[in-house]
Amino acid sequence: MWQEERRQRIRSRLATFGHVSVDQATSEFGVSRETIRRDLMEMEAYGELRRMRGGAIPVEEEREAPYTVRSSVRVKEKRSIAACAARLIESGQTLFLDAGSTTAILSERLSGLSGLTVITNSLKVASNMTEHVGSGTRSNRIVLIGGEFNSEPPATFGDVTINEIGRYHADLALLSPFGLDAGKGATSFDPREAEVARSMIANATRTAILADHSKMGIVSRISFCPVPDIAHLVVDARALQKAGFSAIEALAQDVMVGTQ
16 A cells, blocks of 8 residues: 555544554554554654554644635635636636635636636535626536535545546646645645645646635644645735745745735
8 A cells, every 4th residue: 555545544534533543554554563653653743643652643723714704704815816816727727626715716716717627626616617607608617526525614525536636637736725834835724625635736737825814824734735846826915924924935936916
C-alpha cells in the first residue's frame, strides 16, 4: 500500500471514529508497526493528529464555523476575490473547485462564462453553475463528484471522491483554505476537506488559493499546500495589511489582489 493511501485511510478513521490504533492499522494495511509509527509521527509534525500510546487521536481545537455562517460573512471581500480569480479562467479550460464559501461565490461568476468543464465535490458550486445561467446561450459542463455526502459543508468526501478526482486532469484547481501561513502553507480544519484539496492539487497543472484577509497568518490542523506550490494566490485588499502577509507574498509564485 502506498504511503499517501495509508495516510488517507488514517485520516478517514480519525474523522469517523475519533482514533486510530497502531495494531489495527498494521493489520489492516499489511505493513510493519514501524511504518505506521513513522506515518503517525510525520502526520503529527504536520498538525494532522496527536499521537498517544498505541495510536493517535485528532487534534483538539476550536471548530470551524458552520458553512451557513461562513457563507454570510465578508461577502464583499469574497466577491472581489472571485472577480480577480475569474481573470485566470478561459473558455475550454477544465477546473477543480472545492467546497469553500469563496469558491461558491466564484462559481456564481463562472456561470456567466461558457466552454468550461467544472469538476467539484460541492453541491453549492454545482447548483450555482446551473442556477445562475441567464437567458443566453452560455453553457458549461458540470461534473459533481460522487462519494459520501456530508451537509457541513454540503459536499461529498471520502475514498470514492478521491478516486473520482483522480480520473480527471484540470488546468487549474481553485481552492479556499481555512488559513494561510508562510510556514505551514494552506491549511484545513477538516481532514476530509484537506484530502480533497490535496487530490485536486495533484491532478491539476496549476493551483490557485483564494483567501480573504481573515485567513492570513492562520494555521489550522492540516497542511495541504505549501506556499511555494501556489501558482496564484488571490486575496482581498485588506490582506496586504495583515501581519505576516509579506512573508507569504515572498514565497508565492504570483499574488493577485481583488479590488472592492
